[in-house]
Amino acid sequence: DIQMTQSPSTLSASVGDRVTITCRASQSISSWLAWYQQKPGKAPKLLIYKASSLESGVPSRFSGSGSGTEFTLTISSLQPDDFATYYCQQYNSYSLTFGGGTKVEIK
Amino acid sequence: QVQLQESGPGLVKPSQTLSLTCTVSGGSISSGSYYWSWIRQPAGKGLEWIGRIYTSGSTNYNPSLKSRVTISVDTSKNQFSLKLSSVTAADTAVYYCARDILTGPSFYMDVWGKGTTVTVSS
Numbered sequence: 001d002i003q004m005t006q007s008p009s010t011l012s013a014s015v016g017d018r019v020t021i022t023c024r025a026s027q028s029i030s031s032w033l034a035w036y037q038q039k040p041g042k043a044p045k046l047l048i049y050k051a052s053s054l055e056s057g058v059p060s061r062f063s064g065s066g067s068g069t070e071f072t073l074t075i076s077s078l079q080p081d082d083f084a085t086y087y088c089q090q091y092n093s094y095s096l097t098f099g100g101g102t103k104v105e106i107k
Numbered sequence: 108q109v110q111l112q113e114s115g116p117g118l119v120k121p122s123q124t125l126s127l128t129c130t131v132s133g134g135s136i137s138s139g140s141y142y143w144s145w146i147r148q149p150a151g152k153g154l155e156w157i158g159r160i161y162t163s164g165s166t167n168y169n170p171s172l173k174s175r176v177t178i179s180v181d182t183s184k185n186q187f188s189l190k191l192s193s194v195t196a197a198d199t200a201v202y203y204c205a206r207d208i209l210t211g212p213s214f215y216m217d218v219w220g221k222g223t224t225v226t227v228s229s
Contacts, residue, residue, distance in 0.1 A: 034215035043219035091213035
């Protein structure tokens with residue numbers, strides 16, 4: 001299986017901050033990476049696919065970049081609704097794997 | 108707007124079989140080139156993909172669970188189902204069903220059910 005490692009595991013930030021989350025793959029996955037947002041008690045919500053393509057309806061303050069083994073999710077100006085846990089997911093192989101998650105907390 | 112809803116027992120005894128159903132509404136499970144997945148999440152932990160099915164009946168499973176998992180589809184009811192045998196406390200989790208989008212070599216999930224909590228306990 002391809003292992004996905006996210007950092008940091010927890011991030012404290014304030015409204016208006018620029019936030020960056022990193023996801024690393026144990027082998028090259030080209031651009032086959034998705035990002036999800038999950039709020040407590042809710043299902044994950046797709047934000048980005050193919051590393052940098054924004055899902056319809058997702059605010060433009062979210063962006064993704066990277067290829068190969070290193071990827072980032074950036075929130076350009078953190079909003080109150082963005083405090084949540086974020087997961088990356090590789091889809092380079094039929095057996096999908098997720099990163100361990102990054103919790104974005106209020107500073 | 109396609110919606111997914113999980114259903115099934117919330118409590119399963121150890122060594123028994125966990126059975127869940129996902130009902131698809133707002134569209135046909137057979138339309139498009141969608142696959143359908145199950146994912147689970149133990150309390151306070153990350154996400155684990157369990158497996159997927161196409162309406163033809165073709166399946167892929169997580170290698171770590173493959174020996175215990177069966178996913179099936181009933182297109183007449185617009186449903187797909189999960190069976191996980193020989194459960195232990197480690198299988199206690201929120202179970203989600205989701206719609207898979209095939210792009211490139213594999214899939215990501217664009218629509219998720221709300222999830223259902225399954226507890227394994229005697």
